[in-house]
Amino acid sequence: MTLRKKLFSITVVVVAILTALCVLASRHFLLKNATRLEHKYVADALERVGSVLSAEQTSLDRSAVDWAQWDDTYAFVEDGNPAYRESNLPGVVAKDLALHAIFMVHRSGRIAFGRMVDDTYTNDAPADRFAAAWLRPGSALLGGSDVTWHAAGLLVLDAVPMLVVSRPILTSRNEGPGRGWVVMGRRLGSDQLRVMAQQSGTAFSLLPVGAMARYPLDGGMISRLLQSETPEVHDALPDKIYGFRCIRDIGGQAGFLLTIEYPRDLYQQAQTNVRFIALWFLLVGVSLLAFTLWILEKFVLIPLAANLNRVRDGV
Numbered sequence: 001m002t003l004r005k006k007l008f009s010i011t012v013v014v015v016a017i018l019t020a021l022c023v024l025a026s027r028h029f030l031l032k033n034a035t036r037l038e039h040k041y042v043a044d045a046l047e048r049v050g051s052v053l054s055a056e057q058t059s060l061d062r063s064a065v066d067w068a069q070w071d072d073t074y075a076f077v078e079d080g081n082p083a084y085r086e087s088n089l090p091g092v093v094a095k096d097l098a099l100h101a102i103f104m105v106h107r108s109g110r111i112a113f114g115r116m117v118d119d120t121y122t123n124d125a126p127a128d129r130f131a132a133a134w135l136r137p138g139s140a141l142l143g144g145s146d147v148t149w150h151a152a153g154l155l156v157l158d159a160v161p162m163l164v165v166s167r168p169i170l171t172s173r174n175e176g177p178g179r180g181w182v183v184m185g186r187r188l189g190s191d192q193l194r195v196m197a198q199q200s201g202t203a204f205s206l207l208p209v210g211a212m213a214r215y216p217l218d219g220g221m222i223s224r225l226l227q228s229e230t231p232e233v234h235d236a237l238p239d240k241i242y243g244f245r246c247i248r249d250i251g252g253q254a255g256f257l258l259t260i261e262y263p264r265d266l267y268q269q270a271q272t273n274v275r276f277i278a279l280w281f282l283l284v285g286v287s288l289l290a291f292t293l294w295i296l297e298k299f300v301l302i303p304l305a306a307n308l309n310r311v312r313d314g315v
Helices: 003-068 071-079 082-088 128-134 190-200 209-214 219-227 265-314
Strands: 101-106 111-117 151-157 160-168 180-187 205-208 232-234 240-248 254-263
Touching: 003 151, 003 160, 003 180, 003 190, 003 232, 003 240, 003 254, 003 265, 071 082, 071 101, 071 111, 101 128, 111 128, 151 254, 205 209, 209 219, 209 254, 219 232, 219 240, 219 254
Parallel strands: none
Antiparallel strands: 101 111, 101 180, 151 160, 160 180, 205 254, 232 240, 240 254
């Protein structure tokens, strides 16, 4: 192999390696940074939605406290006073309070009052199934009667999540003994979820855990979600990123999957930037290669060949 071919080969290999290293480094840092930002954005969105759900639960709990810690309710659940029922209860399940269910349960398990309505707040809905499933003595909603006890959480009713709270019925001075419980529920239907999405600034889904099958989850992530409420981010797809969080129901079981889905605009933009950078480095590498070969040819190889010719002629 001639000296010219050796220098040419060495120069090509060095420039190609440097170009490849620059492209790989830029790709690594740009895509890694884009993925990190996407993860943070999804985690923040999940936290905002969780805060909105918590605020919704607090609002419902305040309404339950107003009704449960009241001398009139304390007397009604014991004697069933018709005057209390006529003056207070006909309009309690109303759009103003955003209530879809209210029950007043005696400590014996007798339901002193119960009513449920549909999403329009105008038509009554059957309350027997709810009472049979959730208002049994010793259940999660009727689990305690002291002044510090309360229950709050989510349950599934007719395939729709419902936020429920339960407070013991006490006197207006928050004294016992408790005579029963006030249980209130608010359905999280499409309209309510839309309002909550506007409050959180994030579109989300709240589905039973059985709906996990519709999302691209691997087995390890499913087990982690079911065992804790720590958020998980799925970024294996090139066009979408998902955020998941498992929410336990009123019974303490893994009951709901909070899901956020975003297009991977930031990641795809980073990929576009990587392509431009790779093209730029390729052009720079070719230019550097051509310039280096020209320098070698003009200032090394040609003078060296001339000197060798003079030496050969002299010999």
